[in-house]
Amino acid sequence: MIKYPFLDLSKVTRPYASELKEACCRVIDSGRYVGGDEVESFERLLADSCGAGYAVGVANGLDALRLILRGYIELGVMSPGDEVIVPSNTYIATVLAVTDMGLKPVFVEPSLATMNIDDTLIEAAVTPKTRAIMTVHLYGQPAYSTIMADVAQRHGLKLIEDNAQAIGASVDGISTGHLGNAAAFSFYPTKNIGAIGDAGAVTTDDRELASAVRALANYGSSRRYHNIYQGYNSRLDTLQAAMLKVRLAHLDEETEGRRAIASVYGECISNPGVILPRELTGRHVWHQYVVRVSDRERFRAYMNDCGVGTDVNYPLPPHRQPCYMEYSGLSLPIADRLAAEVVSLPVNPACTSLDDAREISEIVNNYDYE
Numbered sequence: 056m057i058k059y060p061f062l063d064l065s066k067v068t069r070p071y072a073s074e075l076k077e078a079c080c081r082v083i084d085s086g087r088y089v090g091g092d093e094v095e096s097f098e099r100l101l102a103d104s105c106g107a108g109y110a111v112g113v114a115n116g117l118d119a120l121r122l123i124l125r126g127y128i129e130l131g132v133m134s135p136g137d138e139v140i141v142p143s144n145t146y147i148a149t150v151l152a153v154t155d156m157g158l159k160p161v162f163v164e165p166s167l168a169t170m171n172i173d174d175t176l177i178e179a180a181v182t183p184k185t186r187a188i189m190t191v192h193l194y195g196q197p198a199y200s201t202i203m204a205d206v207a208q209r210h211g212l213k214l215i216e217d218n219a220q221a222i223g224a225s226v227d228g229i230s231t232g233h234l235g236n237a238a239a240f241s242f243y244p245t246k247n248i249g250a251i252g253d254a255g256a257v258t259t260d261d262r263e264l265a266s267a268v269r270a271l272a273n274y275g276s277s278r279r280y281h282n283i284y285q286g287y288n289s290r291l292d293t294l295q296a297a298m299l300k301v302r303l304a305h306l307d308e309e310t311e312g313r314r315a316i317a318s319v320y321g322e323c324i325s326n327p328g329v330i331l332p333r334e335l336t337g338r339h340v341w342h343q344y345v346v347r348v349s350d351r352e353r354f355r356a357y358m359n360d361c362g363v364g365t366d367v368n369y370p371l372p373p374h375r376q377p378c379y380m381e382y383s384g385l386s387l388p389i390a391d392r393l394a395a396e397v398v399s400l401p402v403n404p405a406c407t408s409l410d411d412a413r414e415i416s417e418i419v420n421n422y423d424y425e
């Protein structure tokens with residue numbers, strides 16, 4: 056029996072059920088189901104929450120990434136065949152966005168300490184064809200540094216944030232989503248703010264990019280029946296915008312809940328066979344609490360037997376995926392090692408109390424590692 060589930064989305068939404076239902080009825084009664092005031096007010100709230108000039112709601116996080124790249128292509132900043140630097144241990148969506156736009160991903164290894172792209176390795180990966188660094192705030196920890204910003208600036212590269220996992224994170228008081236030139240958000244239901252379905256957004260201070268993304272997401276049209284681009288249908292549903300406004304209002308308290316659980320793990324887990332994540336590069340929002348163990352499957356089986364649900368984010372790095380056979384010959388040992396060792400512990404405050412976190416820590420401490 057799983058006493059401590061990894062994640063139960065019905066528990067995540069339960070505290071907001073009446074607010075969500077009220078918002079849902081408001082949309083149904085309004086007669087406006089795509090775009091409109093709900094979407095516009097959500098976009099304003101999101102942009103303000105991270106300090107960005109513009110936010111554009113889109114259908115999902117992958118589209119947010121794709122639309123940023125396509126927007127830059129339309130604006131002449133990059134062309135198919137150009138290179139985009141990405142971390143080698145990211146979720147597949149980061150890389151899919153790059154290749155889908157005909158761009159070439161150049162993988163840079165993460166640091167073992169942060170599990171984010173190793174900023175000291177970025178410059179060596181820059182070539183005359185590099186146009187952007189797509190940094191991924193993996194697991195909720197900002198992947199940003201002055202070294203990275205300096206490389207981007209000196210080489211004239213766009214700094215694009217994959218902020219799917221890190222809404223609410225920040226570096227020196229600047230929010231993720233406003234650290235680079237443009238950022239992609241995902242509101243997939245398991246994310247720190249989840250919709251009741253798929254949703255995403257782009258933030259930027261760049262007015263031209265924001266307009267291009269907005270048009271591209273709406274069939275490429277800037278005004279009705281006038282198509283300046285061969286675009287897509289990737290708009291944010293009115294209903295999802297209304298759901299997201301409810302969730303955004305509670306982001307800070309939820310983030311504090313995640314941070315409190317992470318602190319309990321940090322203080323209470325002392326098993327030498329389990330390497331704990333550390334908050335090293337700004338305010339971490341703990342989308343995932345990812346430990347490393349060398350005998351992962353045995354550890355997971357033990358945790359499961361003790362009633363603790365765990366997950367693996369992610370078991371196979373992009374260059375090992377069957378869809379990317381062309382990159383399978385690359386030597387990316389840190390990404391491979393992380394994929395073999397990472398285990399995520401429960402960290403959602405709606406599912407895990409601080410007492411649960413203490414008990415889970417005790418269970419981890421009793422693990423007899425090899």
Ligand SMILES: Cc1ncc(COP(=O)(O)O)c(C=O)c1O
Nearest residue numbers: 115116117146148149219241243
């Ligand atoms: C790092 C990262 N990038 C992009 C995405 C894509 O977001 P979505 O699932 O909303 O398309 C996700 C989440 O799934 C993600 O974790």
